[in-house]
Amino acid sequence: MATIYDIAKKAGVSVATVSRVLNGVDHPVREETRQKIIEAAKELGYRPNKIAKSLAHRRTYTVALLIPSITNNFYTEIAEVIEQKLGEKGYSTYLCNTQRMIEKETQYVDDLIARRVDGVIFSPTRVKPEDNLVNAKNLEELRKNGIAVVAFGSHFSNVSQVYINTYEGALEATRYLLELGHRRIGFIDGLEAGTRKSRRRGYIDALKMAGISIDASLIVSGNLEMDGGYECVKKLMRLANPPTAIIVVNNFMAIGALKGAKDMGINVPEELSIIGFDDSKLSEVVEPPLTVVKQPLKEIGDVAVELLMEQMEREGAPRMVKLKTQLVVRASCARRK
Amino acid sequence: MATIYDIAKKAGVSVATVSRVLNGVDHPVREETRQKIIEAAKELGYRPNKIAKSLAHRRTYTVALLIPSITNNFYTEIAEVIEQKLGEKGYSTYLCNTQRMIEKETQYVDDLIARRVDGVIFSPTRVKPEDNLVNAKNLEELRKNGIAVVAFGSHFSNVSQVYINTYEGALEATRYLLELGHRRIGFIDGLEAGTRKSRRRGYIDALKMAGISIDASLIVSGNLEMDGGYECVKKLMRLANPPTAIIVVNNFMAIGALKGAKDMGINVPEELSIIGFDDSKLSEVVEPPLTVVKQPLKEIGDVAVELLMEQMEREGAPRMVKLKTQLVVRASCARRK
DNA sequence: ATAATACAAGTAACCGATTACCTATACGTC
DNA sequence: GACGTATAGGTAATCGGTTACTTGTATTAT
Numbered sequence: 001m002a003t004i005y006d007i008a009k010k011a012g013v014s015v016a017t018v019s020r021v022l023n024g025v026d027h028p029v030r031e032e033t034r035q036k037i038i039e040a041a042k043e044l045g046y047r048p049n050k051i052a053k054s055l056a057h058r059r060t061y062t063v064a065l066l067i068p069s070i071t072n073n074f075y076t077e078i079a080e081v082i083e084q085k086l087g088e089k090g091y092s093t094y095l096c097n098t099q100r101m102i103e104k105e106t107q108y109v110d111d112l113i114a115r116r117v118d119g120v121i122f123s124p125t126r127v128k129p130e131d132n133l134v135n136a137k138n139l140e141e142l143r144k145n146g147i148a149v150v151a152f153g154s155h156f157s158n159v160s161q162v163y164i165n166t167y168e169g170a171l172e173a174t175r176y177l178l179e180l181g182h183r184r185i186g187f188i189d190g191l192e193a194g195t196r197k198s199r200r201r202g203y204i205d206a207l208k209m210a211g212i213s214i215d216a217s218l219i220v221s222g223n224l225e226m227d228g229g230y231e232c233v234k235k236l237m238r239l240a241n242p243p244t245a246i247i248v249v250n251n252f253m254a255i256g257a258l259k260g261a262k263d264m265g266i267n268v269p270e271e272l273s274i275i276g277f278d279d280s281k282l283s284e285v286v287e288p289p290l291t292v293v294k295q296p297l298k299e300i301g302d303v304a305v306e307l308l309m310e311q312m313e314r315e316g317a318p319r320m321v322k323l324k325t326q327l328v329v330r331a332s333c334a335r336r337k
Numbered sequence: 338m339a340t341i342y343d344i345a346k347k348a349g350v351s352v353a354t355v356s357r358v359l360n361g362v363d364h365p366v367r368e369e370t371r372q373k374i375i376e377a378a379k380e381l382g383y384r385p386n387k388i389a390k391s392l393a394h395r396r397t398y399t400v401a402l403l404i405p406s407i408t409n410n411f412y413t414e415i416a417e418v419i420e421q422k423l424g425e426k427g428y429s430t431y432l433c434n435t436q437r438m439i440e441k442e443t444q445y446v447d448d449l450i451a452r453r454v455d456g457v458i459f460s461p462t463r464v465k466p467e468d469n470l471v472n473a474k475n476l477e478e479l480r481k482n483g484i485a486v487v488a489f490g491s492h493f494s495n496v497s498q499v500y501i502n503t504y505e506g507a508l509e510a511t512r513y514l515l516e517l518g519h520r521r522i523g524f525i526d527g528l529e530a531g532t533r534k535s536r537r538r539g540y541i542d543a544l545k546m547a548g549i550s551i552d553a554s555l556i557v558s559g560n561l562e563m564d565g566g567y568e569c570v571k572k573l574m575r576l577a578n579p580p581t582a583i584i585v586v587n588n589f590m591a592i593g594a595l596k597g598a599k600d601m602g603i604n605v606p607e608e609l610s611i612i613g614f615d616d617s618k619l620s621e622v623v624e625p626p627l628t629v630v631k632q633p634l635k636e637i638g639d640v641a642v643e644l645l646m647e648q649m650e651r652e653g654a655p656r657m658v659k660l661k662t663q664l665v666v667r668a669s670c671a672r673r674k
Numbered sequence: 675a676t677a678a679t680a681c682a683a684g685t686a687a688c689c690g691a692t693t694a695c696c697t698a699t700a701c702g703t704c
Numbered sequence: 705g706a707c708g709t710a711t712a713g714g715t716a717a718t719c720g721g722t723t724a725c726t727t728g729t730a731t732t733a734t
Contacts, residue, residue: 003691028712028713047451055392057719076408079407087444092452116386146338390722391721
């Protein structure tokens with residue numbers, strides 16, 4: 001494969017001149033020389049070597065997207081805009097999918113440092129499904145090695161991050177159900193959802209503000225997939241005094257809950273109202289279409305890239321951008337009879 | 338950031354020895370020296386620089402996944418296994434999503450060559466939505482520059498590829514409908530589906546073999562999203578003599594078709610049977626759950642990685658692996674009344 | 675005792691760029 | 705004519721590793 005040395009020889013100039021011409025560096029070069037070089041490059045089928053460039057520049061123009069899942073629409077939608085925007089700015093994107101396994105996250109971080117990525121957009125994986133801990137060490141390791149980081153989907157101090165106000169989202173969802181006349185409202189939580197605590201807090205606060213006391217039996221948890229929601233709804237609806245409405249913290253679980261209710265012969269929304277979190281084609285497509293608290297996925301991606309650019313270029317103080325959720329009303333909630 | 342020169346100085350040895358120890362090269366080194374070096378590396382917080390390694394080795398241990406979409410479950414599921422398997426083998430994965438724009442594909446190819454990726458797993462984008470052409474030049478360009486390539490979702494000569502026998506899938510689906518007594522079977526095609534021609538051929542051949550003549554008005558095309566299916570089903574069902582069953586070439590379109598039928602007040606499956614292509618959560622979740630021709634996504638990913646490894650390591654002749662589809666019977670088809 | 679071999683490590687070229695610094699002309703000014 | 709300054713281009717160090725080849729010493733064989 002041709003190098004700039006080959007071009008230099010063919011055009012009868014030095015490599016410095018070749019480099020200048022090929023990169024449009026601000027240094028005078030005679031038009032005639034320029035043409036000779038361009039010609040030679042073309043004839044040799046020259047392809048610049050970004051590896052060598054990276055080494056010399058000490059920048060790789062590479063960013064990693066480090067996320068817990070890639071089959072969930074939530075991450076997929078964000079990933080799409082991130083990869084696209086980074087591409088527009090000349091960065092390539094490494095896909096790093098931990099599949100919710102914390103050891104994989106650590107491995108990725110190690111490798112990303114070795115590969116000298118310029119930045120990482122990072123949605124941390126929980127250490128164990130049962131808890132809400134993330135491995136702050138991984139993040140620190142990246143920063144210690146001079147890599148710009150932007151986080152989302154979790155809380156860190158001292159890192160740029162895009163934060164979705166799911167507390168308010170849950171508050172709004174609960175209030176919506178209250179307005180529809182519901183008083184016994186269930187809450188299906190995820191065993192490892194990142195910001196679930198704030199969702200649960202929103203739910204609890206809304207009830208409290210409405211003067212409704214919290215019934216712990218109305219709060220249950222399951223895994224983040226459809227079967228998690230399926231089982232949770234059964235637990236709730238078998239209660240002596242079951243809820244008339246339920247809030248579910250994620251998209252798959254909400255669909256599972258809907259399915260569970262149907263299988264029990266419960267009509268949605270006539271006998272049970274359901275609100276999910278995260279919007280996707282799935283939510284539109286089920287029967288009845290789900291009312292959901294939508295997170296602004298495109299915006300999350302957009303902002304993440306902007307924040308990362310800031311960090312990579314100006315190395316300024318970390319910034320946090322707060323984004324709002326939006327209640328998308330479809331047909332899965334009804335006034336209490 | 339510490340380099341092997343720093344380690345060499347600190348341990349009082351040469352860089353060659355450091356490199357040998359750190360990479361476990363087969364060259365005798367005294368245990369004492371080895372320990373000194375490892376110690377020094379640890380104390381300096383040494384991080385190997387894979388960029389420098391890549392330059393010296395002329396291998397990057399990087400592979401690109403070049404696909405037309407990342408929000409469609411079909412690609413997402415494949416992407417997950419590919420990224421995982423490559424990771425196990427020490428490769429990082431560049432995510433390259435063309436969003437079905439052919440110019441983007443060309444840009445990616447250019448950049449991937451410059452970045453000297455070792456291989457590309459490639460599902461080509463159609464040149465124009467209307468036609469079935471792919472840009473073979475892009476593939477050639479990769480190969481010409483010594484990059485291993487494995488293709489899927491399209492046909493090429495002289496490249497390793499994993500090929501899904503959708504012809505047989507369509508054949509089987511059509512026969513299934515025939516067995517259920519249907520005689521007027523519609524076909525909803527995609528404007529840019531890769532192997533759609535074979536799907537259509539399977540449909541046509543099955544009918545012919547059953548002695549049923551082809552009615553061109555029963556074959557319509559739309560875009561690959563839900564609205565494409567939605568509009569197509571309306572076209573078909575407004576026919577003077579509408580079909581009693583329909584085959585749809587992709588997952589989103591099938592769901593759109595289902596929705597369209599419902600909106601027209603047509604009962605599925607009582608009045609209209611529908612079979613889709615590609616399986617996903619979506620197909621399970623709709624009402625009624627869709628009967629589909631499932632493509633073996635995990636297997637596609639698995640095989641793609643295996644074929645790529647072959648190409649990268651042994652540079653052997655290209656191989657083609659054929660995979661079968663599977664008819665997943667759910668509830669969207671019924672016997673003709 | 676000496677030659678041959680194994681062991682342990684070092685020297686320096688190389689991978690393919692970038693770029694600080696230097697050199698040689700040409701031109702204009704006083 | 706001497707000097708300052710653009711203009712055009714070259715030299716060589718550098719980025720951080722790898723590795724072919726060399727060297728010096730210890731061990732074994734003869």
